Amino acid sequence: MNRQRIQGFCWGLVGLLAIAATVFSLRSSWAIACPLWIVAWLASALAFLFSSGRQTFAFTSFVLASVTASLSYPELFGSWFGIDLSTLIVPLIQVIMFGMGTTLCVADFARVLKMPRPVMIGVCLQYLIMPLSGFLLASVLNVEAEIAAGVILIGSCPGGVASNLMCYIAKADVALSVTMTAVSTILSPVLTPLMMTVLASQYVEIDFVGMMLGICNMIIVPIAAGLIANRLLDTKIARWNRPIPLVMALLVSLAGALFAVWLGASRLGPLHSGLLVGFSMIALVVLTKLLVNVILGSQDDWMNRVLPIVSMAGICYIIAIITARSSEDLLQVGVVLVLVAVIQNVAGYLFGYGGARILGLDEHSSRTVAFEVGMQNGGMASGLAINSLGSAKAAIAPAIFGPLMNVSGSVLASWWARRLGSDGEHIDQKEMST
Incomplete structure (x- = not known):
């Protein structure tokens, strides 16, 4: 068939x-x-x-x-065998962020030196437009305090990997998109708690240091582990195609995972769960490469096929857990939150694109900024709502925003590709001549 x-x-x-x-x-x-x-x-x-x-x-x-x-x-999404399923939200986000890290390399961060102006413009617009739009919408519509904090939270988070795909579809600057995602994520341990403290502290109590450490544990450490895994998976590096170096890397990563367990048991390390997931995932990646690529001799690109499925399943699971715990609130404020999410998302696209054009960026770079500003890391926002704010209500807004931004992003990317894709080279040449 x-x-x-x-x-x-x-x-x-x-x-x-x-x-x-x-x-x-x-x-x-x-x-x-x-x-x-x-x-x-x-x-x-x-x-x-x-x-x-x-x-x-x-x-x-x-x-x-x-x-x-x-x-x-x-009731099916409450607890299994006496284990509260919400305790798995943060580890799942860490696995997703590890997957994001495997798509990055050091060059993606170093590229900011080659294109500092568009990256700076994009990141500044992202951390101004989205948090402020969330704050204004929550204030105007007078939504409940915890839900208002969630609306501001999703706006205060960095861009997600979905924006990179949308930029590719829209024939935008994918390299700039990846760099902006990387830079905004690296800055998030400071900028996300800062914007939450300034805009959301009137709704919920914000622990600046606690949120900063939570972001490092949940986002930065797994991404760093993913960067290491990306290096280990590089088939162009001869040493990582041989069994002995891979076995040594496996032993080191297992030792790191045991060290993270010790940190957690001794309560000395606030980053212990991120380290545990990071080292464990590196060990799993190295073991899989050792079996598939070295022993069996297969050159199958299994990582790029498996991780998107894991990420998609993990996000669906997280949204289901949050929805089950906030089902009554969601049924009451669902329509209002959908309206808020749509307006906030569209505002990100419009003001991101318009701001980039006003500040002198070319067409392709402006499209990129639009996606980076309008599409946020919903998984990170959900995890922070549960882990840092301790509020399932605050996690409702990210749960709604995530699916909507994927739909709107796909529609906008397809429209841009059809409308401007055919003369994209002409646009570039014209702008370069000016």
Whole structure:
């Protein structure tokens, strides 16, 4: 069965399930309607996966399936075998950030020396436009204090890796996007707590140092570990294609993981969980490379195929846990928060692009800044809401913002690619001549 037939079958199934789910929903037969909606969203995700150029929408469908399941069966997302599932949120975010680190290299950070002006403009716009827009929206709409803090929090976080993909689709400057993501993330331990202290302290108590250490533990340390893994995976470096150096790296990373366990047990290290996940992931990557690439002799690019799936599953899990714990609040303020998320997201695109153009950046760089400003690291915001603010309500806004920004980003990227992609070279040449 080819891709078109699978896609057609999935869309047909989606149509039938949606009709049946709507009928049972109108009759308030939720015991039947809810499972139908869940399966319908899953089927739409599969349809998007088999649709050329629309794979980015599959993530949103998976998220909507997770949200529907958590709202319908919140008890399934509370605890398993006596373990509170919310305790796994931070480790999952650390794994996701490790995956982000494997896509980066030292050159991505060093590139800021070659293009300091656009990077500085983009980062400044990001940490001004999004936090301020969140603060203004929360104030004007008079939302509940903890939820207002979550709206400001998602605006105060750095850009996420999704912006890099959108820049590629939109024919923007991907290298600049990656560098901006890296730089804004490195600056986040200071700038995110700073903006939260200035704008959100009237809503919730902000522990500046605690949030800074939390960001380092949850974001910076795993990304640093990912950078190391990226180096170890580089097939161009001869030593990392031989078994003995890989075995030594495996032993060192296992020793590092044991050291992190000791730090946690002795309560001497606030970064112990980040170190534990980082060293453990490095050990897993090295072991996998040793088995797959060295012993079996395969050159399969398994990392780039596995980590996106892990990241997508992890984000869906995090959103489901947050939604289940805030289901009553979400049903009450969901419409308002969707409106806030849409306005904040669109404001990021508009003011990011417009600000970049006013400050003299070219078309491709301005598109890049628009995506970097408008698309935030929702996973980081969710983790900080739970871990630093201790509020499931504050995590609702990031949970809503994440799927919406992926949909809007995909639409904007496709529109830009169609409208300006064909004459992109002409635009560059014209601007260079001026």
